[in-house]
Amino acid sequence: MTDAATQRATQEVRSIPRNAEGPVFREPWEAQAFALALSLNERGLFTWKEWAATLGDEIKKAQAAGDPDTGETYYHHWLATLERIVAEKGLSDAATLSRTRDAWERACERTPHGTPIELRPDDFRA
Numbered sequence: 001m002t003d004a005a006t007q008r009a010t011q012e013v014r015s016i017p018r019n020a021e022g023p024v025f026r027e028p029w030e031a032q033a034f035a036l037a038l039s040l041n042e043r044g045l046f047t048w049k050e051w052a053a054t055l056g057d058e059i060k061k062a063q064a065a066g067d068p069d070t071g072e073t074y075y076h077h078w079l080a081t082l083e084r085i086v087a088e089k090g091l092s093d094a095a096t097l098s099r100t101r102d103a104w105e106r107a108c109e110r111t112p113h114g115t116p117i118e119l120r121p122d123d124f125r126a
Helices: 003-012 028-042 048-064 074-088 094-110
Strands: none
Touching (some): 028 074, 074 094
16 A cells, blocks of 8 residues: 555545545545555556545445444445445456355354464365
8 A cells, every 4th residue: 555545545535534644444444445445446456536436435335324423433434435336347256255145144153352363174164
């Protein structure tokens, strides 16, 4: 992730949580999701205008479903946007994304805090 890429993202997507030094993250996964979106943008998968429109749509859907919009769930919407764009662009499909998300949840549940999470084949059970 380059400083120029980060700067472009924060200029185009005004809702990104930030301070004077740049984007801020509550958890490591938020920074990883941010970096993945930057990488996919740099590869031309989507424009930031497209990203912002999709993110706005995901936030509206979450609010309609009861999200209190306190800012704490921002990167959950970011992740939903990432998954949606990846599926819409044909890099993956919704079923594969769901299966992988479920596998990560199973792996997280069995992993002691502070220990690296490792995916195993049985995490991908149907």
